[in-house]
Amino acid sequence: AQSVSQHNHHVILSEAASLELGCNYSYGGTVNLFWYVQYPGQHLQLLLKYFSGDPLVKGIKGFEAEFIKSKFSFNLRKPSVQWSDTAEYFCAVNEGDSWGKLQFGAGTQVVVTP
């Protein structure tokens, strides 16, 4: 079965610091990749997604992610975080031939201090 690994469970950083969250998956075939964010008390929202094409994907709120096929990775980055980026971030993977179903990572809790 496919697995999705997020390397950090908790990240604490100061405003204006750069953020990078790691995500690796185990499936060797075609994949669709997602990053979702869950702000405190809210439901999951899509940050960005990769289906095909340019492996550097830009999402909302200044986030971007890079798909590196050879490393089975889809790391999320933001050059300068804000206090409002405090949230839990989930990487999710859909195998290209398992239409619709998502496999989620365990999530990374990010706390940005003023």
Next chain:
Amino acid sequence: NAGVTQTPKFQVLKTGQSMTLQCAQDMNHNSMYWYRQDPGMGLRLIYYSASEGTTDKGEVPNGYNVSRLNKREFSLRLESAAPSQTSVYFCASNGLAGDNEQFFGPGTRLTVL
């Protein structure tokens, strides 16, 4: 558009009680999903419905049943709740076959005593 709605928002049950979680979407999506979210484990798929009239088991289906009542509604039933089912439950939906972006509801926080 309300998107994906879920009821109730909170529920406390005693072991052995039953309940149904309701989910509805107004985006004319074909597929709907039920997940549970537990600390340190991310979201795990319980059941899904690829289209109206079909349902399939996900990763953690034991102790649950589902009904795809129509295109809009997808309910999750706990027949005999257990403390291990204490969790936050999310419903999601997505539309076209080539678009796997899922839209999530606000969640139901369930506690089983």
